[in-house]
Amino acid sequence: MTTSAKVLRALQNGKSLTTTQVAKLGAANPTALISALRRRGYAIYRNSRVGKANTFRLGTPSRSIIAAGISAVGM
Numbered sequence: 006m007t008t009s010a011k012v013l014r015a016l017q018n019g020k021s022l023t024t025t026q027v028a029k030l031g032a033a034n035p036t037a038l039i040s041a042l043r044r045r046g047y048a049i050y051r052n053s054r055v056g057k058a059n060t061f062r063l064g065t066p067s068r069s070i071i072a073a074g075i076s077a078v079g080m
Contacts, residue, residue, distance in 0.1 A: 008032050013042060016049065016063035023058040 008031040027035035
């Protein structure tokens with residue numbers, strides 16, 4: 006199983022992952038891996054908390070995000 010598949014499976018199971026956790030799953034560059042998953046169409050959000058590590062979670066895109074994507078493609 007690839008690293009991106011491991012990370013995606015964890016996110017799809019409802020887990021929030023820090024960059025350290027993504028690295029432990031085998032990603033040499035966790036931020037690049039998250040960006041690649043986003044480019045593949047997954048709505049991955051970063052949650053920031055003061056004094057704590059940023060976490061990534063898989064969510065549902067808002068209507069405005071979907072509308073922006075449709076208008077960018079020209080549908």
